[in-house]
Amino acid sequence: xxxxxxxxxxxxxxxxxxxxxxxxxxxxxxxxxxxxxxxxxxxxxxxxxxxxxxxxxxxxxxxxxxxxxxxxxxxxxxxxxxxxxxxxxxxxxxxxxxxxxxxxxxxxxxxxxxxxxxxxxxxxxxxxxxxxxxxxxxxxxxxxxxxxxxxxxxxxxxxxxxxxxxxxxxxxxxxxxxxxxxxxxxxxxxxxxxxxxxxxxxxxxxxxxxxxxxxxxxxxxxxxxxxxxxxxxxxxxxxxxxxxxxxxxxxxxxxxxx
Amino acid sequence: xxxxxxxxxxxxxxxxxxxxxxxxxxxxxxxxxxxxxxxxxxxxxxxxxxxxxxxxxxxxxxxxxxxxxxxxxxxxxxxxxxxxxxxxxxxxxxxxxxxxxxxxxxxxxxxxxxxxx
Numbered sequence: 001x002x003x004x005x006x007x008x009x010x011x012x013x014x015x016x017x018x019x020x021x022x023x024x025x026x027x028x029x030x031x032x033x034x035x036x037x038x039x040x041x042x043x044x045x046x047x048x049x050x051x052x053x054x055x056x057x058x059x060x061x062x063x064x065x066x067x068x069x070x071x072x073x074x075x076x077x078x079x080x081x082x083x084x085x086x087x088x089x090x091x092x093x094x095x096x097x098x099x100x101x102x103x104x105x106x107x108x109x110x111x112x113x114x115x116x117x118x119x120x121x122x123x124x125x126x127x128x129x130x131x132x133x134x135x136x137x138x139x140x141x142x143x144x145x146x147x148x149x150x151x152x153x154x155x156x157x158x159x160x161x162x163x164x165x166x167x168x169x170x171x172x173x174x175x176x177x178x179x180x181x182x183x184x185x186x187x188x189x190x191x192x193x194x195x196x197x198x199x200x201x202x203x204x205x206x207x208x209x210x211x212x213x214x215x216x217x218x219x220x221x222x223x224x225x226x227x228x229x230x231x232x233x234x235x236x237x238x239x240x241x242x243x244x245x246x247x248x249x250x251x252x253x254x255x256x257x258x
Numbered sequence: 259x260x261x262x263x264x265x266x267x268x269x270x271x272x273x274x275x276x277x278x279x280x281x282x283x284x285x286x287x288x289x290x291x292x293x294x295x296x297x298x299x300x301x302x303x304x305x306x307x308x309x310x311x312x313x314x315x316x317x318x319x320x321x322x323x324x325x326x327x328x329x330x331x332x333x334x335x336x337x338x339x340x341x342x343x344x345x346x347x348x349x350x351x352x353x354x355x356x357x358x359x360x361x362x363x364x365x366x367x368x369x370x371x372x373x374x375x
Contacts, residue, residue, distance in 0.1 A: 182337065185337050185338065186336075186337045186340065187340050188340045218263055218264050218265045219263075219264055220264055220336055220345065221336070221340070222264060223264075224264050224265070224267075224268050224333075225333070225336075225337060253265040253268075254265065254268075254269060254272075
């Protein structure tokens with residue numbers, strides 16, 4: 001049941017704006033540490049055509065309700081902190097303009113498939129742990145720092161870089177895991193984020209840890225539980241295609257890729 | 259208990275699907291040699307089981323579909339719930355179901371060929 005703060009929502013934001021447009025934002029509020037209550041609070045905030053969902057949330061925090069829990073940092077889709085469900089679809093609040101949503105009401109909720117810390121902030125431990133499990137770094141015995149010759153480079157051809165470069169754009173925002181239907185069902189599924197990162201390093205010709213990583217993902221709640229719904233690729237704000245990475249990884253496991 | 263890697267199990271899963279599809283096509287083509295109602299007549303069904311080639315085809319089809327189907331069921335059940343005991347029970351249950359189905363189907367073919375039906 002939605003609740004409205006009449007006094008707060010009547011009070012317009014103090015931000016100096018030239019626009020006469022406004023948007024109603026519905027924010028899902030909850031604090032599992034206190035009780036299991038969940039509700040939507042509504043606020044009316046003035047907007048410009050460039051206003052993002054994060055701008056609106058920060059406006060609410062600054063002028064209408066300081067207690068709204070939201071995680072953010074860079075405000076330019078680089079840090080991956082402000083992932084949330086915006087009008088039912090996972091997205092970055094800083095990368096979603098209100099004008100693009102084509103709606104007078106914007107509903108924001110915490111991402112699915114993560115435990116809520118408070119309001120829009122979620123606990124991302126599961127994603128980070130799975131990310132660590134696939135060893136997201138170049139594995140090899142020698143080093144770029146050589147005792148005799150100093151620092152050297154592991155050179156790559158542009159063709160080899162092309163094999164993985166899109167997957168290195170991942171900012172660990174967790175939107176792919178939030179959109180994944182298998183993540184919702186299977187609490188131990190490794191998830192599209194970790195699988196895409198496994199592919200990123202396996203496809204890197206400087207890396208020698210292919211077999212170690214394939215062993216990690218080739219288990220009963222690993223890569224084979226992906227249903228190829230493709231929603232992970234749909235919601236990625238950085239253009240990474242985890243669904244394709246997963247299919248390419250399966251090629252290694254089925255022996256049709258080297 | 260010997261545990262197969264998931265990639266080996268999935269290779270078997272895909273292989274049995276392709277094999278079952280191929281044999282089902284042959285099976286349907288064989289059925290097209292007579293009218294549908296004739297195909298289901300008791301004598302014709304028994305005759306199919308008594309033909310060695312056709313009995314082998316049916317036995318293979320039974321094995322492929324049982325392996326594929328019960329592994330599919332295992333995958334669905336593993337997704338619905340997790341935990342070491344549950345997963346072990348699901349795996350053992352599916353293997354037992356698979357063996358029981360293959361055993362029951364094979365029994366029909368063997369009994370027919372031994373003149374017991």
